[in-house]
Amino acid sequence: xxxxxxxxxxxxxxxxxxxxxxxxxxxxxxxxxxxxxxxxxxxxxxxxxxxxxxxxxxxxxxxxxxxxxxxxxxxxxxxxxxxxxxxxxxxxxxxxxxxxxxxxxxxxxxxxxxxxxxxxxxxxxxxxxxxxxxxxxxxxxxxxxxxxxxxxxxxxxxxxxxxxxx
Amino acid sequence: xxxxxxxxxxxxxxxxxxxxxxxxxxxxxxxxxxxxxxxxxxxxxxxxxxxxxxxxxxxxxxxxxxxxxxxxxxxxxxxxxxxxxxxxxxxxxxxxxxxxxxxxxxxxxxxxxxxxxxxxxxxxxxxxxxxxxxxxxxxxxxxxxxxxxxxxxxxxxxxxxxxxxxxxxxxxxxxxxxxxxxxxxxxxxxxxxxxxxxxxxxxxxxxxxxxxxxxxxxxxxxxxxxxxxxxxxxxxxxxxxxxxxxxxxxxxxxxxxxxxxxxxxxxxxxxxxxxxxxxxxxxxxxxxxxxxxxxxxxxxxxxxxxxxxxxxxxxxxxxxxxxxxxxxxxxxxxxxxxxxxxxxxxxxxxx
Numbered sequence: 156x157x158x159x160x161x162x163x164x165x166x167x168x169x170x171x172x173x174x175x176x177x178x179x180x181x182x183x184x185x186x187x188x189x190x191x192x193x194x195x196x197x198x199x200x201x202x203x204x205x206x207x208x209x210x211x212x213x214x215x216x217x218x219x220x221x222x223x224x225x226x227x228x229x230x231x232x233x234x235x236x237x238x239x240x241x242x243x244x245x246x247x248x249x250x251x252x253x254x255x256x257x258x259x260x261x262x263x264x265x266x267x268x269x270x271x272x273x274x275x276x277x278x279x280x281x282x283x284x285x286x287x288x289x290x291x292x293x294x295x296x297x298x299x300x301x302x303x304x305x306x307x308x309x310x311x312x313x314x315x316x317x318x319x320x321x
Numbered sequence: 322x323x324x325x326x327x328x329x330x331x332x333x334x335x336x337x338x339x340x341x342x343x344x345x346x347x348x349x350x351x352x353x354x355x356x357x358x359x360x361x362x363x364x365x366x367x368x369x370x371x372x373x374x375x376x377x378x379x380x381x382x383x384x385x386x387x388x389x390x391x392x393x394x395x396x397x398x399x400x401x402x403x404x405x406x407x408x409x410x411x412x413x414x415x416x417x418x419x420x421x422x423x424x425x426x427x428x429x430x431x432x433x434x435x436x437x438x439x440x441x442x443x444x445x446x447x448x449x450x451x452x453x454x455x456x457x458x459x460x461x462x463x464x465x466x467x468x469x470x471x472x473x474x475x476x477x478x479x480x481x482x483x484x485x486x487x488x489x490x491x492x493x494x495x496x497x498x499x500x501x502x503x504x505x506x507x508x509x510x511x512x513x514x515x516x517x518x519x520x521x522x523x524x525x526x527x528x529x530x531x532x533x534x535x536x537x538x539x540x541x542x543x544x545x546x547x548x549x550x551x552x553x554x555x556x557x558x559x560x561x562x563x564x565x566x567x568x569x570x571x572x573x574x575x576x577x578x579x580x581x582x583x584x585x586x587x588x589x590x591x592x593x594x595x596x597x598x599x600x601x602x603x604x605x606x607x608x609x610x611x612x613x614x615x616x617x618x619x620x621x622x623x624x625x626x627x628x629x630x631x632x633x634x635x636x637x638x639x640x641x642x643x644x645x646x647x648x649x650x651x652x653x654x655x656x657x658x659x660x661x662x663x664x665x666x667x668x669x670x671x672x
Contacts, residue, residue: 163431166551175446192472
């Protein structure tokens with residue numbers, strides 16, 4: 156035993172050294188390191204789940220946006236249809252009105268023309284009557300030759316003309 | 322290009338210096354001095370298994386067999402130490418061959434003295450504490466280089482423990498197992514750094530020029546049988562403690578398996594025999610732990626010292642590489658076996 160070097164106090168000294176080393180390491184190294192590692196893995200776990208959550212959120216909001224977009228598209232379509240229909244109706248009614256107006260206008264014009272013509276005819280008739288009577292009077296009064304007739308007629312016509320003018 | 326050439330030149334120079342030192346070492350070493358008649362660079366080292374006391378100085382004197390300690394020595398500088406520690410005067414007085422080389426009497430079993438191995442264990446402990454406390458001090462969320470080295474070592478040991486014990490038990494067992502691991506590892510590696518001191522610093526006789534080293538100031542703790550024995554006892558107590566704590570008194574059923582015999586079954590005899598074997602193997606672990614580490618560390622130290630004696634200076638590089646590996650392996654084995662025994666003790670109920 157002695158030749159091997161076994162020594163009881165020395166053995167105890169080593170045990171004490173070991174225990175002190177263990178205590179110091181436990182207090183100042185193992186505990187903080189373990190805590191730091193736990194904290195870090197916890198943090199990483201947290202980060203991962205947060206990322207997962209964010210991705211889910213993004214997916215759901217993406218769906219919501221899609222939904223809203225579709226809604227808006229449908230709404231727009233509806234409005235456009237409505238507008239097109241309204242404009243169509245408006246155009247038709249306007250065209251109808253225009254046509255009626257035009258027709259009324261034409262009607263009125265036509266009536267005016269008719270009246271004017273009637274009046275002109277009346278006037279003309281009256282004029283011609285007088286003219287014819289005047290011409291006949293002249294013809295009868297003068298000797299009848301061709302030359303004279305011609306001149307007479309021309310004169311009458313001119314008179315009629317000037318008469319009409321007057 | 323110039324830097325590459327310069328690096329190449331430096332490498333070449335270093336290689337030449339190495340070869341020169343190797344040849345010089347061979348010439349002045351033990352083999353060369355026989356062949357060429359040169360004077361030896363080192364005295365032949367003496368191998369002794371027991372550690373040598375370095376404090377108190379009365380114990381140093383006594384173990385070296387001096388009644389009057391030579392002057393010009395460190396021991397003389399503090400003669401007051403004798404007053405505190407009265408010389409234990411039983412054994413060891415009779416061997417007084419001062420002419421004999423490396424005369425040395427080991428400490429008696431019950432006498433306390435601080436030995437060179439204990440000093441080196443303290444140095445190793447301080448290095449461990451510095452390393453880990455500095456590494457664990459800042460606790461930054463994003464670790465720096467040193468912190469991440471410490472943490473990755475820490476995590477490696479923890480994963481090793483988890484792979485044997487499972488994560489829950491590993492966390493509980495971790496402090497003791499890791500401390501065993503680092504204590505063995507750092508003691509083995511620190512020893513390599515301290516080898517120059519081993520050959521150069523210590524107590525001895527003679528003057529400044531013909532100084533003869535007889536007690537080394539520092540020596541690897543693993544070469545002191547008490548250190549492995551202490552670790553083995555720690556490991557043993559630790560394993561038994563957890564066995565008891567997890568399985569309760571049922572833990573002892575493994576060793577004292579009288580159950581079947583008391584129920585009158587003859588096969589119970591086998592159980593009793595197996596229980597006795599278990600008990601013996603449990604106790605033999607202490608011895609095997611102790612001598613595995615002690616043997617490896619002592620053999621490594623002897624190898625280093627002998628190579629230094631045979632071919633001084635640089636031939637030891639290869640041995641150092643080997644010893645680094647041996648230190649790591651011994652640390653892994655010591656911690657690993659503790660883990661395995663622990664897992665056997667804790668999970669015994671299941672089969």
